[in-house]
Amino acid sequence: MSAPRPSNLPAPFDRLSADGRTLLALAGVTVAALLLRLYELGGRVFHWDEGRVGYWTLRYAASGQLEYRPIIHGPFLRIVNAGVFEVLPATDATARLVVALVGGLLPLSAWLFREHLDRGELLALGGLLATTPLLVYYSRFMRNDVLVGGFAFVALGFAVRALDTRCVGYLYPASVLLALSLATKANTLLYVLCFLGAGTLVADHRLVRRVRGGEDLSAALRAWGSRGVDELRTAAGDRHPAAFLVGHALGLGLAFLAVTVFFYAPRPDLYQAVGAPGMWGGVLSEATVGSARKLTDLWLSGSMQDNPYLQYVGHEAETLIHTAGVLLALAPVGAAADWYGRGSREGAADAGADAGEGAGGGKIRVPTGRNRALVAFATYWALASFVGYPAATDINAPWSAVHIVLPLSIPAAVGLTYLVREAASAVATADRETAALAVALLLVVGAGLVGPNVTYWNSANPDHTEMVQWAQPHNDARSTIEDVEAVARTHEGGTDVLFVGIELPSREDTFYVDDESAADQGGAPGGWYDRLPLPWYYERAGAEVDSLPPDADYDEALADAPPVVIAHEDDRETVAAHLDGYRATAHELRLWNFEVVFFVEEDALETARERGAGGA
Template sequence: MHPEEGVEVTASPAVADDAGRRALVALVGVTLLSLVVRLQSLGARTFHWDEGRVGYWILRYHETGRFSYRPIIHGPFIQHVDALLFHVVPATDFWARVPVAVITAALPLSAWLLRRHLDEVELVSLGLLLTLDPLLLYYSRFMRSDALVGTFAFVAFTLLVRAFDTRRPRLVYPAVVSFAFAFGSKENALVYVLCLLGAGALAYDHQLVRAATREIGAFDRLKTDLTATRSWLDDASGETPSALWLAGVFSGATLAFLAVIVLLYAPRPDIWTALDGPRQFANVVDSATVEAGNRFVEGWVETGHREHPYVAFLHDMLETLLYGSAVVLTLAVVGFVVDGYGGDGRILVAFTSYWGAVSIIGYPIATDIQAPWAAFHVVLPLTVTAAVGVAALVRLVERGVATDDRATVALAALVLTGAAAGIVVANGDYWNSAAEEDRKVLQWAQPENELKPTLAVVDAVVRKNEGRDVLFYAGDDDRFHVANESSLDQPPPGGPSWHSRLPLPWYLERAGATVTSTPAETTATEAMSDAPAVVIAAAEDRDALESRLEGYAVAEHRFKLWGEGIVVFVDRDAIREAGLEPSAL
């Protein structure tokens, strides 16, 4: 970032010392707010289908100590963290989500690393947007790896910016480690790399165009930048020759990256024997890198997971953005226009704008299902540009007050108030939502929250019951039947019908339930002749079972928010033996 020949490459509104201290204190306060809003009522929402799938295998890993990478449930970071966490705290919805909530809560602090490029108001605005944007907040309270990969990648980016700004190569190492954790969280860290490269190319072209408008040739500008880059390397490396220093930094960063990847992707318990000898060490490294890479290619590249209608996925992405993050999108447009056309044209603002734009284009290609959590990766970089938009409106109010321009003050204040109100209202709608009307931001495989009290009753009954605990009635379509329940001890599960039960296996496994199921040809009369304490079936089978389960309390719930329901029968005597009133269900 350097002025050359009268050309200001980036206008860096570096915060002054006093303002910087105020901004830092404010960001610490915002980070505490971020932590509070992410932890508050974190366990209130019923586990989503995907949370239940990953959570079940975490419980099995926690119990057996056996783990191997499976691309279908994504990177192993959350699996390792939760499996360790459950040695200290109980396996609950709250504690399973805590690692995601705590890590994403630290995002506002990363804004401080951009203080050479953003002023005091922009830094604090960025922290607030990272804290309160409805889409970012909702999926930061969700035990899924999208928020993790986004957070680690964003922090890595801000560390690299700071390393460039300060000529401190040591910051490259935490940046690389953070990016390694991104790769260990979810495979779309590769998409982040592509989006960053694409945004970088567009942002530099943006700078070349700006240079051309000032009658400086693109070739001269390129030569100037190459000279500045060499000067930067010389300054950063000190007395060491730049090429040798660069090779050392690259080698150290590569080793740091590989160390994290091996730590996360190596199978368990094999990793604990890695130091038994050179051959065993090589085998562990190969399993964590080459073998894991091959599994990723086989699981996501060669199997056609990306064969889907692009326009439909793009429409779904845009719909989610408009409903979940309309304020950030609007403010990002304001920030891009104000900075690029009426301001100094900072490269950071251009870069994050292009990063968001490239993500909008790229994620409908990269994602395998229409899922609103993909929009998290679009909103994240746009918060920087949106923060510039907030600051522009604040400055407009200040100038209006100074010049007694009441119309300008009223307009800018109205926009800011409307933006704040929009965020508050949206968060009120989505806070712990599991409601069908919020389908633009939620994914369809979310059970309703009213299921949780029923599951609490089932949990109490199972813990007190002896013998068989739960029977899944498969009905005519064999929906819930698993022929060999012991096949669920280690992944993959024994048949596709197990996935139809999700997220119930998470709740039943942590209660220690003994589970059986009926094959499709079993009639309701046969199945209920020796029914256990709990019977679970599809909602359409309720009438067939209810008359055969006298003495059972019954509850019906939406199992998927649109299109599927389940019914849960619990023996009233078993409820009493568990110390509950039969009316509890």
């Protein structure tokens, strides 16, 4: 037996196994990811999409009324954030908190793949999940994409652990996480299709290799089936295999159903059913069949597929190049290294030294071969997502690339580890040319991760559109929005905020809503959407809001105007002529071409400031 290798680690860390040190390092990466997402989380003004979901969350919290509307995705954020707002004040930061936590904890999920990735690759995967600019930006954004993708990614990790350990218990958190993913967005169905497709391809490759090795196809299939039956019997123990299988299938189904019903059941019907068992049939039907019907009706309407596919593909590629270029470059390296390479250097170097080591989380079985199923699976998954998402999405937006970046991170982690080891090997053997090339590539990788994160930090800049979706207001609107909130909190009696409707080529009734209450329950007339994200801010301030139709008589309508009037820039001079004693400030509520003027009464603002009623 060889003597143990000397260690330069401090005594407490030296006593940890290699696996324990890996897990501790992943925990450190996760803490850094959380800090990166939580720091200045409320620094960017709400995006339009954040504004509408935030407004409907506040309305749900106030009214207790909620039902599933597929056009605004799953009810997860509205339900969970309503609970958050019972504990914490409703701010931009607290509204984004749940998404930031899920995105920040994602690097820790790399540990679930420890049977398939070596220690360096696990840390690289955690690091890429922590720092890839697209994931950082949309983990700091109150939208469902990081949630649906993150929950599905971790669900896959638990399913992989179940296969690795032959422990069916891992499938229960996988079932719950998959249900949580579905509660955020119907994209979960695309994840399941990608998983099935990628899994089929990986199984087919293995089968083809066995046949090419001289084994008969039917014999190979029989061998797989026989091994599956033997493993089922071993797992069942004293129970009958059929009873074991059916029992766990029911348990997994019930776990999935319980989460799905909790989120998709209409409110307050769900809570009323607790005291009235006769309501459960209707509640369960509406949460499952009813929700599925609504989603199907939306999908079959044709509006979700009415997009120029090639244009969307090109936009997806551009987004990936600018916001996840490092992963896009490293993933082919990792896939090729795994396919054609000789496996893990760490496996060759450490297999003997690590023999006999154990860790509380389970010993990492360092892969020493090539053509690993996980790497191939993730590569196929990423390719399917790149091809499929431009066809499935109805909005040409950067956030859809999140669903490509997540699977891409696995082969990219393999590629990054390969480059690091090649650089270390070249330095050790004094191969200056190779070492210089590898180090240069690693510096480019570092710049590709740090640069965009710095550029897009709380950005609302029209020059940075690859990451920032066009409906993002400029950050200079923050102070004016806070002034309006302050005035709304202190103004007593009547309308606090009045929107002046206008006819524009994009919408004839911009800003105008005939019935303000029509926007309360997850849907709204067209003109209301042009106000976003302002409804979120004014709802939390308790403002009384009204609007004028585009053909209104301003002499009459503005004769006794409320303390805040909001109009489009094209109406600025006309409206200003009727508002003496008002301060006018213009802001872009999109990245470009949608300038809005805020008229705030000077006396009302002075009163609000004296009372200290600033925005939250």
